Amino acid sequence: MNIKFDSVSADKVQAHLDDNKRLLLTFEDGVGDYSQHAMIHMQVQFTINVVAKDMPTTGYNAVVHSNIGDLLIKDYSTDDLEENMSMKFNTHLGTLQLSGDGGAIDDNVGFIDFTDKNGIKNNPAR
Numbered sequence: 001m002n003i004k005f006d007s008v009s010a011d012k013v014q015a016h017l018d019d020n021k022r023l024l025l026t027f028e029d030g031v032g033d034y035s036q037h038a039m040i041h042m043q044v045q046f047t048i049n050v051v052a053k054d055m056p057t058t059g060y061n062a063v064v065h066s067n068i069g070d071l072l073i074k075d076y077s078t079d080d081l082e083e084n085m086s087m088k089f090n091t092h093l094g095t096l097q098l099s100g101d102g103g104a105i106d107d108n109v110g111f112i113d114f115t116d117k118n119g120i121k122n123n124p125a126r
Contacts, residue, residue, distance in 0.1 A: 001083055003066040008089035009096055010068050016050045016113045023069055024049040024060055027077035032059045034114065046077075046098060047110035048087075055114065080105065 003025075005013065013023070026034050028045040033056055036047065048071070051057065060072035064081070073081075082100025087109070090097050096109035113119040 001062075001064045001078065001081060001085075003064055003071070003085045003087050003098070005066060005068050005087045006089060008091070009087045012089065012096070012111070013048060013050075014068055016116070017069070020053050021050050021115060022053055022057075023066075023071040024051060024057065025064055025071040025073045025077070027074055027080065028110070029074075029077075032074065034112070036110070036112070036120070045108070045110070046080075046106045047112055048096070049111075050113040050115055050119075052115050 017023070024034060026032070026047045026049050028035050028047055034047075034049045034051070057072055059074050062073050062075040062078065064071045064073055066087075082102060082105070085098060085100045085105065088097050088099070089095075090107075095107065096111060097107045098105045098109050
Protein backbone atom coordinates (compact mmCIF):
# COMPACT_ATOMS: atom_id res chain seq x y z
CA MET A 1 0.00 0.00 0.00
CA ASN A 2 1.38 3.42 -0.92
CA ILE A 3 0.55 7.12 -1.18
CA LYS A 4 2.13 9.57 -3.57
CA PHE A 5 2.07 13.13 -2.24
CA ASP A 6 2.00 15.93 -4.81
CA SER A 7 4.66 18.61 -4.37
CA VAL A 8 2.45 21.07 -2.47
CA SER A 9 1.09 18.51 0.00
CA ALA A 10 4.57 17.03 0.44
CA ASP A 11 6.00 20.47 1.24
CA LYS A 12 3.20 21.16 3.73
CA VAL A 13 3.86 17.95 5.65
CA GLN A 14 7.66 17.90 5.36
CA ALA A 15 7.88 21.38 6.87
CA HIS A 16 6.89 19.71 10.17
CA LEU A 17 9.27 16.74 9.99
CA ASP A 18 12.75 16.07 11.26
CA ASP A 19 14.71 12.97 12.32
CA ASN A 20 12.90 12.84 15.69
CA LYS A 21 9.37 12.71 14.26
CA ARG A 22 7.18 10.22 12.44
CA LEU A 23 3.97 10.26 10.45
CA LEU A 24 0.63 8.63 11.18
CA LEU A 25 -2.40 8.38 8.93
CA THR A 26 -5.17 8.25 11.48
CA PHE A 27 -8.60 6.85 10.69
CA GLU A 28 -10.85 9.16 12.71
CA ASP A 29 -12.90 6.61 14.60
CA GLY A 30 -12.35 7.83 18.16
CA VAL A 31 -9.91 4.97 18.91
CA GLY A 32 -6.42 5.75 20.13
CA ASP A 33 -4.40 8.67 21.40
CA TYR A 34 -4.58 10.75 18.22
CA SER A 35 -8.13 10.25 16.91
CA GLN A 36 -10.12 13.46 17.19
CA HIS A 37 -13.55 12.27 16.11
CA ALA A 38 -15.83 9.32 16.44
CA MET A 39 -19.53 9.75 15.87
CA ILE A 40 -19.24 13.43 14.92
CA HIS A 41 -18.78 12.67 11.22
CA MET A 42 -20.76 10.15 9.25
CA GLN A 43 -18.25 9.90 6.39
CA VAL A 44 -14.82 8.31 6.25
CA GLN A 45 -12.28 10.76 7.60
CA PHE A 46 -8.51 10.60 7.92
CA THR A 47 -5.93 12.89 9.48
CA ILE A 48 -2.20 13.08 8.92
CA ASN A 49 -0.49 13.31 12.30
CA VAL A 50 3.06 14.28 13.13
CA VAL A 51 4.26 12.74 16.40
CA ALA A 52 7.62 12.57 18.13
CA LYS A 53 9.38 9.22 17.83
CA ASP A 54 9.10 8.78 21.61
CA MET A 55 5.31 9.34 21.64
CA PRO A 56 3.17 6.18 21.88
CA THR A 57 1.81 4.63 18.69
CA THR A 58 -0.18 1.81 20.24
CA GLY A 59 -2.65 0.43 17.71
CA TYR A 60 -0.73 1.74 14.71
CA ASN A 61 0.41 -1.67 13.57
CA ALA A 62 0.61 -1.38 9.77
CA VAL A 63 2.56 0.78 7.33
CA VAL A 64 1.71 2.76 4.21
CA HIS A 65 4.74 3.73 2.14
CA SER A 66 4.98 7.16 0.55
CA ASN A 67 7.36 9.41 -1.31
CA ILE A 68 7.86 11.46 1.89
CA GLY A 69 8.34 8.51 4.24
CA ASP A 70 6.33 5.73 5.84
CA LEU A 71 3.04 6.44 7.60
CA LEU A 72 1.84 4.20 10.41
CA ILE A 73 -1.84 3.23 10.33
CA LYS A 74 -4.32 1.16 12.31
CA ASP A 75 -4.45 -2.13 10.39
CA TYR A 76 -8.25 -2.16 10.13
CA SER A 77 -8.25 1.24 8.42
CA THR A 78 -7.06 -0.56 5.28
CA ASP A 79 -10.75 -1.37 4.73
CA ASP A 80 -11.21 2.27 3.66
CA LEU A 81 -7.91 2.67 1.83
CA GLU A 82 -6.67 1.42 -1.54
CA GLU A 83 -3.42 -0.15 -2.69
CA ASN A 84 -2.37 2.92 -4.71
CA MET A 85 -3.34 6.34 -3.42
CA SER A 86 -2.48 9.98 -3.93
CA MET A 87 -2.55 12.99 -1.63
CA LYS A 88 -3.12 16.29 -3.39
CA PHE A 89 -3.46 19.82 -2.16
CA ASN A 90 -6.59 21.56 -3.43
CA THR A 91 -5.44 25.15 -3.84
CA HIS A 92 -9.01 26.42 -4.31
CA LEU A 93 -10.24 25.00 -1.00
CA GLY A 94 -6.90 24.84 0.83
CA THR A 95 -7.45 21.19 1.75
CA LEU A 96 -5.59 17.91 1.46
CA GLN A 97 -7.42 15.33 -0.62
CA LEU A 98 -6.81 11.58 -0.45
CA SER A 99 -7.86 9.46 -3.40
CA GLY A 100 -7.23 6.04 -4.83
CA ASP A 101 -7.68 4.28 -8.13
CA GLY A 102 -11.41 4.04 -7.36
CA GLY A 103 -11.85 7.77 -6.66
CA ALA A 104 -12.06 10.03 -3.61
CA ILE A 105 -11.42 8.54 -0.17
CA ASP A 106 -11.41 11.77 1.88
CA ASP A 107 -11.63 15.22 0.31
CA ASN A 108 -10.77 17.06 3.54
CA VAL A 109 -7.88 15.24 5.23
CA GLY A 110 -6.94 16.85 8.53
CA PHE A 111 -3.38 17.67 9.54
CA ILE A 112 -2.28 17.78 13.18
CA ASP A 113 1.28 18.24 14.39
CA PHE A 114 1.11 16.81 17.92
CA THR A 115 4.63 18.11 18.60
CA ASP A 116 3.28 21.68 18.30
CA LYS A 117 1.26 23.02 21.25
CA ASN A 118 -1.14 24.65 18.75
CA GLY A 119 -1.22 21.65 16.44
CA ILE A 120 -4.84 20.70 17.10
CA LYS A 121 -6.02 24.32 16.78
CA ASN A 122 -4.32 24.56 13.38
CA ASN A 123 -6.14 21.50 11.96
CA PRO A 124 -7.81 22.81 8.78
CA ALA A 125 -10.41 20.03 8.81
CA ARG A 126 -11.91 21.08 12.17
